Amino acid sequence: MTKVLAAINVRHLLIASLFVMFAAFGANMASADVRGPAPKQPDLQYLNEDSNFWGKIRQGQEGRGGQLIQSQGEDWRLLRNGPLLKYTATGLGAMVALLALFFLIRGRIKIEHGWSGWTIERFNMPERMGHWILAVSFIILGLTGLNVSFGKHVLMPLVGKDMFSTISVGAKYLHNYVAFAFILGLAWVFIAWIKDNFPRSVDINWLKQAGGLFSKGVHPPSHKFNAGQKLIFWSVIVTGVSISLSGWALLFPFETNMFAKTFWLINGVVGTTLPTELTGIQEQQHAVTWHNIMAIVMICIILAHIYIGTIGMQGAFDAMGSGRVDLNWAKEHHSLWVDKLETQDKLDKQPDETHQADAGAKAQPAE
Amino acid sequence: MARMKFLCDAERCIECNACVTACKNEHEVPWGVNRRRVVTISDGKTGERSISVACMHCSSAPCMAVCPVDCFYQNDDGVVLHNKDLCIGCGYCFYACPFGAPQYPQQTNFGTRGKMDKCTFCAGGPETDHSDAEFKKYGRNRIGEGKLPLCAEMCSTKALLGGDGDQVSAIYRERVIARGFGSGAWGWGRAYPGGGS
Numbered sequence: 001m002t003k004v005l006a007a008i009n010v011r012h013l014l015i016a017s018l019f020v021m022f023a024a025f026g027a028n029m030a031s032a033d034v035r036g037p038a039p040k041q042p043d044l045q046y047l048n049e050d051s052n053f054w055g056k057i058r059q060g061q062e063g064r065g066g067q068l069i070q071s072q073g074e075d076w077r078l079l080r081n082g083p084l085l086k087y088t089a090t091g092l093g094a095m096v097a098l099l100a101l102f103f104l105i106r107g108r109i110k111i112e113h114g115w116s117g118w119t120i121e122r123f124n125m126p127e128r129m130g131h132w133i134l135a136v137s138f139i140i141l142g143l144t145g146l147n148v149s150f151g152k153h154v155l156m157p158l159v160g161k162d163m164f165s166t167i168s169v170g171a172k173y174l175h176n177y178v179a180f181a182f183i184l185g186l187a188w189v190f191i192a193w194i195k196d197n198f199p200r201s202v203d204i205n206w207l208k209q210a211g212g213l214f215s216k217g218v219h220p221p222s223h224k225f226n227a228g229q230k231l232i233f234w235s236v237i238v239t240g241v242s243i244s245l246s247g248w249a250l251l252f253p254f255e256t257n258m259f260a261k262t263f264w265l266i267n268g269v270v271g272t273t274l275p276t277e278l279t280g281i282q283e284q285q286h287a288v289t290w291h292n293i294m295a296i297v298m299i300c301i302i303l304a305h306i307y308i309g310t311i312g313m314q315g316a317f318d319a320m321g322s323g324r325v326d327l328n329w330a331k332e333h334h335s336l337w338v339d340k341l342e343t344q345d346k347l348d349k350q351p352d353e354t355h356q357a358d359a360g361a362k363a364q365p366a367e
Numbered sequence: 368m369a370r371m372k373f374l375c376d377a378e379r380c381i382e383c384n385a386c387v388t389a390c391k392n393e394h395e396v397p398w399g400v401n402r403r404r405v406v407t408i409s410d411g412k413t414g415e416r417s418i419s420v421a422c423m424h425c426s427s428a429p430c431m432a433v434c435p436v437d438c439f440y441q442n443d444d445g446v447v448l449h450n451k452d453l454c455i456g457c458g459y460c461f462y463a464c465p466f467g468a469p470q471y472p473q474q475t476n477f478g479t480r481g482k483m484d485k486c487t488f489c490a491g492g493p494e495t496d497h498s499d500a501e502f503k504k505y506g507r508n509r510i511g512e513g514k515l516p517l518c519a520e521m522c523s524t525k526a527l528l529g530g531d532g533d534q535v536s537a538i539y540r541e542r543v544i545a546r547g548f549g550s551g552a553w554g555w556g557r558a559y560p561g562g563g564s
Contacts, residue, residue, distance in 0.1 A: 053414065058557070063408035068420060069465050069557055077429040077463040148435045148457065156437065165436050165453040172455050253458065285462050 060279070067279065076285040084289065085149055088296045095300040099307045109313040111329045112217060115355040119324035120338070120347055127192050128323050134185030134236075140178045142299050144171035149292070179247055186240045193233060196224040202336065203227035224337040232305050239298040246294065249287040254280040259287070326352065370445040371488055371510075372532035372559070373519065374539055374552050375419045379526035382407055382417035386518035386527055390421070393489070393517045394506025400470040402486040403518055419518070419527050422447060422468035422486035423558035430460035430469060444510070445532075446488040451504045456480040465557050488529070489516040532559075 057068050123131070147155065147168060156164040205220055206227040212218035213228075220226075225233065249256040260283065263274035278286070309316050315329035327349065330338045341347045382405050390396065390403045403421040424447045431439035431447060438453035439460075449460075458480060461469040472481035482504075491508030494501035501508060509517060519529030528535045539552060 053408070053416070054553070057408065057553075061408065063406045064410045065404055065406040066467060068406050068408070068418060069554065070467065071465055071557070073429055073463045073465045074557075077433050080463075081432055152435055152437050161437065161453060165438070165455060168436050169455045172457060250458075281462065281467075284458070288459075288462060 062279075067281075070279065070281055072282055072285060076289070079289060080292075084292055088149060088292065091296050091300050095303050099304060099312075103307075103312065106214065108311060109213075109308075111315045111326060112219075112332055113328045115315075115326050115352060116328040117352050117355070118327040118349045119318070119322075119352050120327055120330055120341065120349055121323055122319040122325045122330065123323045125323065127189075128320055130185055130188030130192050131320055132185075133181055134189055134240075137178045137182040137185055138298075138302065140174055141182055142295070142302075144175040144178075145292075145295055146299075147171050148175075176251060179244070179251065182240070183244050186237070186244065189233075190237055193225070197230045197233045199227075199230065203230065219332045219335070221335045222333065222337070223340070224334060226334065232301060235301050236298065239294045239301070242294045243291060243298065246287045246291040249283065250291060253284055256287075257283055259283050259290075324350065326355065369531035370533070371424060371490075371530065372445070372535050372555070373421065373423060373488075373516070374528045374535045374555070376526045376528070376539065376542065377416040377418050377553055378542075378546065379524045380405070380417040380419055381524055381526070383523060386419045386522055389517045389521050390486070393509075394487075395502075396484065396506065397472050400472060400484050402468075402470065402484065404467075418553055419522075420466055420468075420554070421518070422464075422488070423466050423554055424486075424488055425465075425558040427560070429463035429465065433459045433463045435459060440493075442490065444488070444490065446490045446510075448487055448490060448492055448505075449483065449485070450493045451482040451484075452493075454482045456482055466554065489514070 058071060060067055060070055060072070062068075148171075151164060151168060151171075155167070159167070200223065202221055202223065203226070206222055209215075209218055209220045211222075211226055211228050212220060245258060249258055257278065260276050260278045263278075264276040266272055267274055267276065275282075309320065315326045318329075319325050327338075338347070384405050387401060387403050387405060391401070394402065396402055403419060405417055405419045407415065407417045409415045424441075424445055426445065428439065428441065428447045430449075431441065434449075435457060436453050436455055438450045439447060440449070441447050456471060458471070460483060461467075461471070468485045469483045470485060471483060487505050489507060489509035491497075491501045491511060492505030494504065496508055496511045507517075509515065514520070516529040519527045522528075528538060536552060
């Protein structure tokens with residue numbers, strides 16, 4: 001009890017002395033500021049600044065020592081593991097299905113008038129060499145590239161993790177080095193064939209008749225390359241250059257800023273507001289994404305090209321195989337080109353060694 | 368089971384870089400590779416703050432998700448580790464990682480980045496515990512010795528905390544209450560969405 005009383009007394013004393021002190025401070029306030037530091041209380045303004053501070057970091061603010069958080073990494077992951085892989089697989093599957101369907105309905109497009117027994121030169125050695133450098137490198141790059149996208153789901157379960165890793169390391173090196181052969185081949189065919197690939201008036205007619213692809217016995221006239229081939233040529237050049245450039249950015253990481261420049265250009269032309277200031281890592285992310293998109297577009301186009309050049313059409317492969325095609329085939333598919341060779345007296349007919357047997361039985365001259 | 372986490376208290380970090388040095392020394396990390404780095408924001412201005420950052424060992428880790436050869440795995444402590452024998456050095460984990468954790472011994476030489484290296488939370492790797500192979504590829508396995516990551520252990524201001532996530536956040540919560548303000552646990556929202564393991 002006495003303790004409690006004593007405590008109360010002490011408290012009263014303290015309170016009383018506090019009042020005295022405040023009175024003394026109050027008296028001094030007019031003459032000088034001796035209040036000392038303000039009592040520590042949560043500073044609302046500081047808290048606001050604080051959340052701004054962290055917000056900025058989350059948005060990718062850079063400091064000395066680099067960037068703390070690049071949230072685009074997560075966007076890239078969602079895009080790559082989601083739509084990108086999904087549409088790549090869908091596109092690939094759809095193209096194969098379409099070609100299979102086309103084969104079932106249309107069958108192999110035959111030389112209507114049969115083997116003639118005569119061949120003429122369609123592609124000379126340098127032309128074929130350029131084509132095959134491009135073609136072989138493309139197939140290697142396509143397969144090793146698809147391995148990065150789908151190998152984990154397709155090949156790895158079959159061969160096991162260790163074997164798959166060994167294959168993938170090899171595939172990566174192949175992809176990196178064969179890329180230069182691809183660029184060479186691309187430049188080669190561009191130089192070799194650009195003069196024959198400008199659009200001409202007959203191309204409209206060819207396109208109207210869909211090149212006779214869907215109707216037997218229809219052969220719209222065409223020069224050295226028909227409109228379909230011209231479309232393939234330009235698609236290969238556009239996607240090929242695009243893949244080469246984005247691939248270059250991946251081979252030499254953080255040394256290019258192609259996407260910032262491209263976005264700036266697009267903004268200027270179309271009036272969009274794409275970001276023109278990109279960090280190195282954003283450039284890399286865009287490059288991988290774009291490389292993937294352009295690659296699958298090119299793969300789909302080339303699948304159709306391979307189809308029509310091999311099983312899809314009789315006599316077509318010889319153009320890139322021996323370089324010499326059957327005369328009847330040439331007259332059916334590239335009549336204007338054959339006419340031109342004839343008038344220039346450059347036809348250079350030679351007897352067909354490989355298809356003589358067929359020719360003897362069925363040959364009849366094409367008109 | 369404990370869920371291991373790092374936390375850097377930006378109010379305490381004095382940018383002494385001892386964590387970076389300790390890490391490099393403990394694991395004998397090759398030249399050019401920094402498993403941990405310190406970033407200073409608003410350098411020389413009011414509100415300057417430094418943060419030490421390494422792999423955050425994310426739940427639903429982006430690196431793990433994008434790896435084309437599936438070389439990552441997450442151990443029972445929630446630590447994200449990888450197998451260097453499987454890594455093909457493609458760089459995908461680096462593109463996806465929000466914290467810039469993956470490092471490569473040769474970053475600019477085209478086609479050959481080398482095997483990816485990153486913070487292991489001092490938990491070694493897939494090799495036999497405490498073997499030479501483990502040390503050479505992944506560094507010291509302190510967790511296997513019953514110790515915590517050295518960077519956090521020797522932080523002079525105890526800004527960097529590393530250990531059981533619940534204990535780490537309890538210590539940080541205490542500090543926030545004592546200070547009267549708090550900045551939240553840096554990077555946790557990104558690394559552990561929903562707070563999960």
